[in-house]
Amino acid sequence: MPQLSSLVDWKPLILACFGLISHSANVYAQAPAAPPPREGLPTLSGYMEMHLNKVQDLPTEVDLHRFVLMIGHSFSDRLKFWSEVEVEHAFVEVEGGEETGEVAIEQAFIDVMLNRRFNLRAGMVLVPVGIINERHEPPTFHGVERTFVDTVIVPTTWRDTGVGAFGDLGRGFSYRAYAVPGLDAAGFSAEEGIAGGRQQGGRADASDPAVTGRLEYRNTGLTAGASLWRGGAGFGLIRLDIQTPTVAVSSLDARYRRGRHELRGQWSMVNISGAADLNRALQMHTGLSPNIASRLLGAYAEAATRVTPDSWSDEVVVFGRYEKFDTQNKMPAGFQPLQEFQRSAWVAGATYYPDPDVAFKFDVIRERNKSGVVRAPWQINLGVGWWF
Amino acid sequence: MLLKCFVVLALALGPSPQALKPSSPRVIRVSAERFAYTPSEITVEKGTVIEFHLTSEDTDHGFRIIGTEVDVQIPKRRRGETVVKYTADTAGRFIIECSRPCGAGHTAMRATLVVK
Numbered sequence: 001m002p003q004l005s006s007l008v009d010w011k012p013l014i015l016a017c018f019g020l021i022s023h024s025a026n027v028y029a030q031a032p033a034a035p036p037p038r039e040g041l042p043t044l045s046g047y048m049e050m051h052l053n054k055v056q057d058l059p060t061e062v063d064l065h066r067f068v069l070m071i072g073h074s075f076s077d078r079l080k081f082w083s084e085v086e087v088e089h090a091f092v093e094v095e096g097g098e099e100t101g102e103v104a105i106e107q108a109f110i111d112v113m114l115n116r117r118f119n120l121r122a123g124m125v126l127v128p129v130g131i132i133n134e135r136h137e138p139p140t141f142h143g144v145e146r147t148f149v150d151t152v153i154v155p156t157t158w159r160d161t162g163v164g165a166f167g168d169l170g171r172g173f174s175y176r177a178y179a180v181p182g183l184d185a186a187g188f189s190a191e192e193g194i195a196g197g198r199q200q201g202g203r204a205d206a207s208d209p210a211v212t213g214r215l216e217y218r219n220t221g222l223t224a225g226a227s228l229w230r231g232g233a234g235f236g237l238i239r240l241d242i243q244t245p246t247v248a249v250s251s252l253d254a255r256y257r258r259g260r261h262e263l264r265g266q267w268s269m270v271n272i273s274g275a276a277d278l279n280r281a282l283q284m285h286t287g288l289s290p291n292i293a294s295r296l297l298g299a300y301a302e303a304a305t306r307v308t309p310d311s312w313s314d315e316v317v318v319f320g321r322y323e324k325f326d327t328q329n330k331m332p333a334g335f336q337p338l339q340e341f342q343r344s345a346w347v348a349g350a351t352y353y354p355d356p357d358v359a360f361k362f363d364v365i366r367e368r369n370k371s372g373v374v375r376a377p378w379q380i381n382l383g384v385g386w387w388f
Numbered sequence: 389m390l391l392k393c394f395v396v397l398a399l400a401l402g403p404s405p406q407a408l409k410p411s412s413p414r415v416i417r418v419s420a421e422r423f424a425y426t427p428s429e430i431t432v433e434k435g436t437v438i439e440f441h442l443t444s445e446d447t448d449h450g451f452r453i454i455g456t457e458v459d460v461q462i463p464k465r466r467r468g469e470t471v472v473k474y475t476a477d478t479a480g481r482f483i484i485e486c487s488r489p490c491g492a493g494h495t496a497m498r499a500t501l502v503v504k
Contacts (some may be wrong), residue, residue: 045491061402070489071490077454080494082494084492111495113483116481116483135422136492137492139447140446166430168498168499172426176496179397218424257445313467355464356465356466
């Protein structure tokens with residue numbers, strides 16, 4: 001009689017003879033093992049970044065710039081929640097009528113997953129314009145601070161309450177499109193463009209709505225996108241008897257990575273219709289003309305390369321970036337641009353990654369402008385940012 | 389003796405040795421990056437044994453095929469790859485989703501597996 005162990009040894013052969021093997025055990029993972037299930041329970045993640053900035057002629061400043069917690073939850077495979085709560089500059093206090101920091105909800109939305117091409121989203125959403133606004137975790141970009149273009153032309157982090165759709169169109173194309181409240185033109189400025197006009201979801205006036213969207217293409221190593229925001233901006237000026245200004249933001253961007261090298265670039269333009277009336281109306285209201293332009297324009301190109309050997313798990317990436325950003329690129333008739341706002345900057349630095357989610361950053365910025373009176377400062381920045 | 393007779397009979401009447409050899413898996417490489425998989429659509433014939441080789445360009449991601457047992461973690465950039473085999477024995481469209489929070493666009497990080 002065969003031993004039991006012999007029978008066990010024969011079993012696969014017997015089963016194979018009858019063609020019963022192979023598809024019975026259809027799933028197995030090699031290394032690493034599957035993580036414990038995280039969906040179904042609320043998830044917690046976040047990022048933080050701390051900066052040391054030395055700007056010419058100003059005191060050296062250390063700032064816990066952002067502390068962000070993200071909470072997510074899957075109600076089901078079709079119903080998802082995601083949120084992002086941020087504290088900027090460590091604490092919030094009002095000094096002399098001016099806030100020293102900020103606590104803000106940057107995202108809080110529900111996704112209803114319907115099918116590959118069409119899904120719904122409602123809540124506080126990120127405006128899908130440019131590279132940084134939707135991908136702003138510190139290890140994802142080089143430089144201690146975000147680019148100038150993503151600060152004064154595209155005002156990151158730009159978010160608002162809205163509803164919309166998103167999906168994957170196939171062949172590498174995807175899209176996002178939302179309806180959101182418009183901007184408050186009374187907050188526009190010559191130096192920082194439309195940034196001060198963001199309503200940011202708090203009791204936002206929705207009487208002057210806007211639409212925004214992005215079409216993105218991905219292929220091996222390449223991500224390219226075209227973004228648009230267009231809407232009204234005049235609800236705060238309703239009693240000033242002027243034509244309601246409208247704002248159109250358009251942006252093109254691309255990232256390409258091959259091996260240890262990465263290139264990225266972005267071009268962004270803001271057009272403000274009725275800027276002349278807006279300047280006159282605000283001057284009557286406040287006594288000062290804000291000198292708001294009818295066109296803002298910015299672009300940057302960046303090259304980065306990993307200089308550490310492939311055998312090292314730690315990474316050092318050096319980068320260089322050139323930016324041009326002009327918040328008074330075109331003025332309305334009767335208004336003159338200030339040369340100090342026609343700016344450019346060279347940024348060079350390095351990022352050290354002891355882990356792909358932890359970035360120690362260093363950069364030097366040489367900023368220039370066209371003014372013969374107002375000197376653009378140089379600055380040196382150190383920072384650390386991480387994601388978990 | 390009875391067992392040996394049984395085996396000989398089975399070998400004589402069963403499929404040829406060539407047919408017994410399991411087909412080699414189809415290797416499909418998937419790259420994950422905030423907030424997309426490349427490729428985002430994978431099409432295979434029913435019965436295909438797929439060997440997914442999963443890598444990340446940034447942080448760690450999840451790779452979960454909804455409705456199956458596949459739910460693995462993709463290691464961070466340059467920290468290796470996850471290899472997972474899956475036999476596509478049911479026709480249909482399967483959603484692949486990131487099952488590990490990875491940032492602002494995590495909930496929309498999806499791909500599709502089409503089994504014909």
